[in-house]
Amino acid sequence: MVGVHHTLIQLLILKLLSTGVFGESSSTYTYNILGDDVNMPCKNLVYPVHCSSVEWIFDKTGLLNAIQEVSEGKVRVDSNRAERLTVKPDCSLTVHNVISEDVGRYTCRDGNIDSLTILSLLTISSSTPESDLKPDYPLTLRCTLYTLLGPGMCRYEELDKISLGWVDQTGADLHEVFRYHFTVHSTCDITLKVTLQREDINRRWTCQLTDKGEVKTSIDFHSTLSDVDKWVVIGVVVFVAVFVVITTLVIFTKRTRIQMPVNTGHMMLANNSDGEQADITYSVVNIPAGSSVMNRDPKTEYATIRTKS
Known part of the structure; x- marks a missing residue:
């Protein structure tokens, strides 16, 4: 019961904040995947814009745990995420290389005007490492949306209107194929189970997040x-x-x-034209019967003559 009451209190605080009880407010919902660069607008500013009066506040469970990330238009140096935060000239805030710890509420505050952005993160996990996937083995993929209330928890305002679904690499709905089995844990937490086949090599499995019939984001898993x-x-x-x-x-x-076989060479002495003796090296070449070489003059002799200096 304590956990239920705690969740209800969270929802009540968030509801009050988003409806503007603590000042004028508008909410933006953004759905992202791991590693994205997420830009969050600062709305309702009075032009010309002066970011020196703007602050950005991050929280997950309400004002009691709020953290000031930007003060007077500049990222606080003591922020744990200072290296991944950037304030743009229009006062919007960019979170680079988003991770699960970045999920939550971001409030841009200028005086008594608040602009809210709810950041959620879509993830996909496998029951088996990609390197161990084999034909005829089962594969279980779980697609979960991490929200400010926790993984797979979407019972809050606009989050309650989203849905998750699985499609193949052509965009066809896998829910209509008999070899796939699905378990719906919530509207933002769904599991796919399938027995792998050889044609599944390098196949892409995609989990899509849809809001009011429009695909907002998707995440892929490749089976090797x-x-x-x-x-x-x-x-x-x-x-x-x-x-x-x-x-x-x-x-x-x-x-x-x-x-062609060639006999060992022989050496003999002979007189050259000046009457001096010189070495003559010669060899007897055996020509195979039927060879085309037989058409030549059989009296032809092959020899190498070396004369002494």
Whole structure:
């Protein structure tokens, strides 16, 4: 009961803030995924804009835990997120590389005018690491929206009007395919279960967030089946190895067929034209029967003559 009362108090405070009890207010809902750069507008400012009078306040559970992130138009140096926060010339606030800790309410305050932005984060998780996915093995994907009330909790104003759904890489609704099974934990927390097949290699599974029939954001999961990749690589390596061996054998066979046997060379002395002796090295060449070389003059002799200096 204590937890229920605590949640009701949170909802009451948020409701009072968003309806302008503590000053004029307007609310903006933004849905993002991990790593996004999120820009939040500061509305209802009086032009010309002077950001020196603007402050940004962040909270998750109401004013009691509010943190001032921007003072007099500048990011506070003592902020834990100072390196990821930027104030633009129009006084809007950008949160870079958003993470789950950034989920919550952001209030731009200029005097007694408040502009509210509710930041939520869409996440996807797998029951099995991507490197361990295999054909005929089950895959469980859970798509959850993290809100200021917690993961999968959407019972608050505009958040109550959103829905999550799964589609394939062509955009087709997976809810109409019999091989998929779904568990709806809440309107912003849904699980998909499927037994993987070989055609699921490099398949993209997409969780879409829809608000009043309009897709606001989506997040993907890619299935890379480890066994399929391994056998593809092994097949390529074996094919290359066989090709190299066959090519080497063909080249070696051709060279062996055209090689002609040659007798060991002999050396003798002979007189040159000046009457001096010189070494003459000669060899007897055996021509295979039927060779085209037989059409030449069989009396032709081949010799290398080296003369002494």
